[in-house]
Amino acid sequence: MVVASPFTASLTFSVASLNRTSSIPQLSRRYSHRSIVSALPRPYGDSSTIGLSSKTNGAPLNLDDKDFLLTSTSYGPIEARKGNPPIMPAVMTPGGPLDLSSVLFRNRIIFIGQPVNSTVAQRVISQLVTLATIDEDADILVYLNCPGGSTYSVLAIYDCMSWIKPKVGTVCFGVAASQGALLLAGGEKGMRYAMPNSRIMIHQPQSGCGGHVEDVRRQVNEAVQSRHVSIYFLLWHYSP
Incomplete structure (x- = not known):
């Protein structure tokens, strides 16, 4: 054009x-009943730890619940931390809900x-x-x-x-x-x-x-x- x-x-x-x-990455049919994250190869699927290494010191980058925008609280299944972007739809993963922006980022x-x-x-x-x-x-x-x-x-x-x-x-x-x-x-x-x-x-x-x-x-x-x-x-x- x-x-x-x-x-x-x-x-x-x-x-x-x-x-x-x-x-x-395209998902095969056998993953149709599972979440997009669980269908991805390790370290993105079936693991709560991202097994990638930092370029600076070689230390593994670990993410836990506090690193995600979406968490389960007494106020409801979705909550955004103050100062973060607007709430985005959640994608279910083996470790719990994960916000859509994190799925795209991964x-x-x-x-x-x-x-x-x-x-x-x-x-x-x-x-x-x-x-x-x-x-x-x-x-x-x-x-x-x-x-x-x-x-x-x-x-x-x-x-x-x-x-x-x-x-x-x-x-x-x-x-x-x-x-x-x-x-x-x-x-x-x-x-x-x-x-x-x-x-x-x-x-x-x-x-x-x-x-x-x-x-x-x-x-x-x-x-x-x-x-x-x-x-x-x-x-x-x-x-x-």
């Missing part, structure tokens, strides 16, 4: 077929489904760095349904994707607009996909200016600089 843009280079994404073979999947601000950027960067520490040779997949967001926050995620050793693939579901298109472009070459009904849009930077003349001039210069940075990265990713 070719996305029209005001730039000199065309942006080309691979349009994923609905029947293409997914890079995510499969090295990160989902961005909202405008990117500093909070979202902090979460995504933390996930990327943690996954890179757990296994620096395994790929990471980022699913995007992102209408854009703060340029600074998006560039922080983009820099992290470029800096860590694992290859990071990107898949667009729904929309990747504004700076969300830059995140989609930041995926590893050959690992960038757009679903048949997805939409990708790029527009000029927008900024509200106010204050003294010198302040307005600096804000305009910053917006122009952001535009040049975005164009440079897009052209760099899609140059032959």
